[in-house]
Amino acid sequence: MKIYRLHQKQNLPITMEQAWSFLSDPKNLKTITPDYMGFEILGGDEKKMYPGQIIKYIVTPILGIPTQWVTEITHVKEGEYFVDEQRFGPYSLWHHKHFIHPIKNGIEMEDIIDYKIPLGFLGKMAHPLVVEPKLKEIFEYRKKKLNELFGEYKS
Numbered sequence: 001m002k003i004y005r006l007h008q009k010q011n012l013p014i015t016m017e018q019a020w021s022f023l024s025d026p027k028n029l030k031t032i033t034p035d036y037m038g039f040e041i042l043g044g045d046e047k048k049m050y051p052g053q054i055i056k057y058i059v060t061p062i063l064g065i066p067t068q069w070v071t072e073i074t075h076v077k078e079g080e081y082f083v084d085e086q087r088f089g090p091y092s093l094w095h096h097k098h099f100i101h102p103i104k105n106g107i108e109m110e111d112i113i114d115y116k117i118p119l120g121f122l123g124k125m126a127h128p129l130v131v132e133p134k135l136k137e138i139f140e141y142r143k144k145k146l147n148e149l150f151g152e153y154k155s
Helices: 016-023 120-150
Strands: 004-012 040-043 054-059 067-077 081-088 093-103 106-116
Touching: 004 120, 016 093, 016 106, 106 120
Parallel strands: none
Antiparallel strands: 004 106, 040 054, 054 067, 067 081, 081 093, 093 106
16 A cells, blocks of 8 residues: 655745635635636535534546545644545545744745555556646645745745
8 A cells, every 4th residue: 555745845925824814714725726626615614624624625637527525624723734634535545734834034834745546556557647746736836826825935
């Protein structure tokens, strides 16, 4: 069983409070997701994030095939981090930690995603060809979008 990891960091010239306010609002996820993903929240976005919150989405990651994705917010430390885990969706495992750290003149956002691909050998083959590049592309889009929204960090 192969578990993959994607680890991303981004610095932004905003306060911890601004970062938390934006990141802890599930409605903002659509803003930082590429349009071609067909991302739509079906429910669970009525409140800021809290432990036990279930959020339901539709995403269209590959070949225009809509996929339902259900995540649970399992851990929240107000103003510092939260964790979402897939309960139903395209992965065999999805565990995504979101951290916010104060740095000089802003914050550092850190994402650590541990995930497993279904379909055994086929999934293993698809990972370097499709899944890993797609995840990196999505997080590059997020980086760019967050820079547009909040400005680029200058140390």
